[in-house]
Structures are given as C-alpha cells and as structure tokens.
Amino acid sequence: MPRTTTVESPGCPPLRALTFDSLGLVKVIEAHDGQDGGAVKMVERWGDPDSSKCVLAASILDRESDPLVSVARKCGSIEVISAINGDLRAQIPNHGDEDDAITGLHLFSKQQSESSSRACKLFTCTTKGHARMESIELGGTVAEFVRDPSPTVWDVCGSGNILCSKIDGNENYALFGGKGVEVNLWDLQKCVKIWTAKCPPKNTLGIFTPTWFTSATFLSKDDHRKFVAGTNSHQVRLYDISAQRRPVISVDFRETPIKAVCEDIDGNTIYIGNGSGDLASIDMRTGKLLGCFIGKCSGGIKSIARHPQLPVIASCGLDSYLRIWDIQSRQLLSAVFLKQHLTSVVFDSHFRKEVPVPEVTNTVEEAEVIETPAKRKKGFKDEHTSKKKKSKRSSKKRLSDDED
C-alpha cells in the first residue's frame, strides 16, 4: 500500500532569507506564520540566469532601514544591491586578472564616519591573497555611487590559495586561511599580521598532512581571540591566540572536508557542514559533538547561516535545497527546492510579519513599496520602531527623502 501519512514538518517562524546560486540569481525566501503551516517559499527572484555571474561570496548589511547585500560574481565584479527589492545600488567592475576569484566579501556594518550615512565600507579578498578595503558612497541608483579613490590594498599571502576569510564581530580583525596557508589574523586598522598558526605536528607514523583550510569563523561576536577553522582533512580546530599557536581543540568529523562553519550567538556552539551533506553542531568548550541535523540532505553544504534572533539555522548547498533547521531539537523545519546549486545564504533578520490588510489596499501598498525601495513594508513592529525615528512620516515623504 502506498504510504498515506507524511511526516509533518513543523514549519518555521516568520523569517526572510536570501540565497545566491551558481547562475547568479538571488532568490528571496520568506516564511509566514500561519500560512501553509509556516512553510518557506520563494517569493522573488532577482537577476537573469548567466553562468558567468555565478555568485562566489555574499555578505549582508543587516539593519532596519535600507539593508544592503553585496555580491561577488565569478566575472570579478562586485555588486551592492538593496536587500528589500534587489535594486542595483553600486557596481564595482573587475580589478586584476580573471582567474583570481573572490573568496571573501564583507560589508561593514559600522559607520566609519558620522557625516555620511550612505557611505559603506567593503572588504574583499581574492584567492591569490589580494585583500582590499574600500569605502563607497551609495546613491539612489547605480549611476550615483562614488568609489573611494584610494582603497587600502595589501597581500595576505605569498603563496598558496586563500579559501576562507572572515571579519570578526567588531570589525577590527580579519581571519584568513586556505590551501597552503595557515590561518592568520590581521589587524584591519593597521593592516598588519598579528598572529599566525603553527601547523600541527606529524602524526605517529611521521606523516604530515598539508595545510588546507576550507572554512573559518570567529567563535563569538566580541572576542576576536578565539576562532574555529575547518580543514580539508575533515578536522575542526579551535585556535586561541592568547593560548598557543597550535590548535587548542581538534575534532574529526566524518570523512569529507568541512565546507562550512558557522558560529552560534551563545559563543560556544558551532555548526559545521561537510562536502557530503552532513550538518552537525559541536560544543567548542569540550569539542563534543552535540548532534547531527538529520534530514534527506544529500548534497555538499556550501553555506550555513544562523538567524540573529530566532533559534534557527539555514543551510544550503549543492543539492539545491534551502533547509531551515531548529537548533534545539535539530529538526528540519522546512525545505525549499531552488533549482540551482546554491552558493550562499544570508538572513535578513529585520523582516517582520506583514499586517493582514484588505485585498483592495494591498495592491496600493505594494505599489508604494516599489516607489520607496529602501523602506520595508509596514509591519506590526513598525509602531515602536518608528518612534525611535524623529517622527512618523508618510511613505511619500520618505520617498522624497531618498531622492535628495
């Protein structure tokens, strides 16, 4: 008899995520409460399919008003788009040679100067180790943005390939690691290397495994001294720069390389994903495996994202599914098939549930939203968030603000 009962997925809390894939598409995924049991759905697709625009790295500037997403493409260009409606805000053309792919990208959330609120700082790192930090002045459209004429450029490594780079929570330090490059920490203000790891000793047979870091992250938001790195030889290592240059804890996880590492906000749990689609959480105080996230996940994991407030993580990878997991029960909350190999996922944490509006006014409101790209749809939380702002203004007034 065919199976009549299906396993009910519990559904996830209202959230909004953006995924980036190998055809250069950006897809907006939303989950709404009470609607279809909280299943996630693709609501929007930005961009046209083009394999040369394959997204290599993405970073979100997650804030209440005017959130931005920066995207590094395979052709070498970097785009800054609005996370609300996908409008292109800035485009930095390719610099350097074609085969030097971008591996790390970060959009700074800290404003370096109070005067210009539209300026944002962008950090990129390429495979060959060319790191670059520049600030750009954003306008309303692509034509209006201004690049900083003198970006900070430095070389991270002489040889080897950089495969992972990460900026810490306070955005003062950067972490690099890769194939043939031991993990090293840089001070971003002075652009100096402050720490390098030492390779682990040979094993009892005298065999030395070559250095090959595939992923790295800082363990907690406000501590730049502890970080976790995943290696190609399926090891997860915890480094503490105040303790020693060799890993403090090293844990083996299954048999394929660790491809994604993501930290929890509690500062000691990390989530790891490997090349054959296993996702697990590890407590880094003890190095113990807390448990695996079991679902029908069959393709290598490329990216994991932790939601800043809700207890959920999202994972995506080569099986073209975006999966939302609960971190306590480690249960699959929802999954959505997105048709392409996904390369990256980010959460837009300031998404609020829409207030149910009558259908007649719905279209009007949507039209308004299109007019005011940088503003979110009105939500029930808007009431107190808007109090923080100077005054309640109508959306048309906001529009005029945007254009000046």
Add this chain to the structure above:
Amino acid sequence: MKETLLPSSIKNKEKRSAVHAKLKQQKKVEKKRNQKVREAAEKKALELGEDPPPKKTPRTIENTRELDETVCKPDDEELFAGNDADEFSSILKQECIPKILITTSRFHSSRGPDFIEDLRSIIPNAHYYKRGTYDLKKIVEYAKKKDFTSVIVVHTNRREPDALLIIGIPNGPTAHFKLSKLVLRKDIKNHGNPTSHQPELVLNNFTTRLGHRVGRLIQSLFPQDPHFNGRRVVTFHNQRDFVFFRHHRYIFETKESKTPEGKDKKENKAARPGKVVARLQECGPRFTLKLTSLQNGTFDTQGGEYEWVHKPEMDTSRRRFFL
C-alpha cells in the same frame, strides 16, 4: 462482529488458518465476480456500439511514487539556462566531439577485459588505456591534456566488473555507479554484431533534476549525430533508480496484411502497404547501473564535494526515487 475479526488476532492456529483460508476464498470469489461483471459490461458496450468502460490502471510502485518537487518541467526556463551553462553543453551542442578514455581498476582480468571490449564497440571514439600503476588523478590530468571529454573506469572485484565510474573532463561531474547483472555479448544467444555506425541513444525516465543531470552525463559519452542508416540503438532505461543498459539493432519489415479473399488481397496491396513492424536483435552487453554518488568536479575522494550521495536514511520508503 465475526466479520471484522482478523485471523491474526486468533491464537489457536487451527482456527486461525481455517478463518484465513475462508477469507482468502471469499476474496477470490469476489475477485472473479468483479471480473465477470467488468467483462459483461464491456461486451454489452461493444454490442450497443458504445465506448467500453475505461480500463482501470493497476497501482504500481512507479505510479504511486512519492511526490518529488525536483521533477523537471518542460516550462522551466531556469532548467534550460542551467543546461546551457553546465559542463556537457559544448558536447551536446556539437561544438566538440566526445572522446572517451576507458581504463580499469588496478587489477583486472577475466570478464573485465571482455566487458571493456564490448564497451569500446558501443561507444564510438573510445580508447582503452592500460591502468598500470597510475593514480586516477594523474589519469584525469593526462586526459585533460589529450583533450578527452570523459573517462570511464571499470572497477573489477573478484574478476567480475562491479562498478563504473564516469568522469567528465575537464571539470565535469564524477558519477559512481554500482554495476550488476552483467551479461557479455558472447553470452547472449543469437546476438547480433554491431556495425561501426554511430548509435542512436534512448534515455528513458530520467525525470528529476538529478536524473536529468545523470542523463546528460551519459548523453555526453555518445556523438550527437547518429547514423540512422546503421539502425543501431543504445538504451539507458531508468526504472526505480536502476538504469538498465541494452544495445540493439533494429529492422523495419513490412508484413503483408492477411485477408481471406484472394482477389481482395491484390487490390489491397496496391492500395495500401502492409503493416510495418520493427524487429529487434540484441547486440549486448546487458547490464544494470545504480547511482551511488555524483560528485561535483573531477575524481577526488579526499576533498570532493558531492552533489548527491546515497545515504541509508534515504531508504525509508519503497516509493521514493531520486532519478
């Protein structure tokens, strides 16, 4: 009350088997009766010149398959954009001619070489290279340099081929298949001998995105311009995730339509040609493939990323298929 009693709840064996036998008999009788009713209805409809009642389709594992959202749809523009961008598009658009390198595992003998001989006769432009003691990664590198488009590795265990590895060159995926039920050409009775024409290719039932990709991988092994006058056809038929390989020659024959009157026959023959039937002759070999993993990039067991790996937790339903 007695009607609803299940035989399995009776503890006395004699009684239980008696009740069970009775139930079975009842079911059999009912089935026969239903059949008769259906036949009668059909006959009646025929007599009245009406359409016979629609035939019921039997419920099979395939048509009660678990719902899969990854099944390719013909109106999916992202699918076609993805196809244009994938590793096989240059071969499938006939921009380059497939050139295949066939090699083996380290040790092979007996049925392995025979199978490779058969494979070479199936796949045009396939070249066998001795494995020697080379690493597979070295062979892949060599193949890249010599402009091969695919590498096939036949893995032999206990003198019996048991796995097939198809690697797309230069950056195509690596598919790892379990190979079973191999019957070589020489073991097939009344087998035909294939000509050197380029074969036609039939790929059946590769429906999901994964299946589509595997289908394209297989398609990229063969030239895209078959010689139809060779009347050679190679079939990869997917059924419940098993890919059955068959190789046939076919011929069209006109059968004269048989009519009882001799005079009519002549007129008929002039008026309409006889029924055309296709006859098949199997050329062999026969084998069955089952996908165990599909790896992104060329062969790399240590650092490879998998697009799909078979995991035991996927086998929780008989009606879930991936290809």
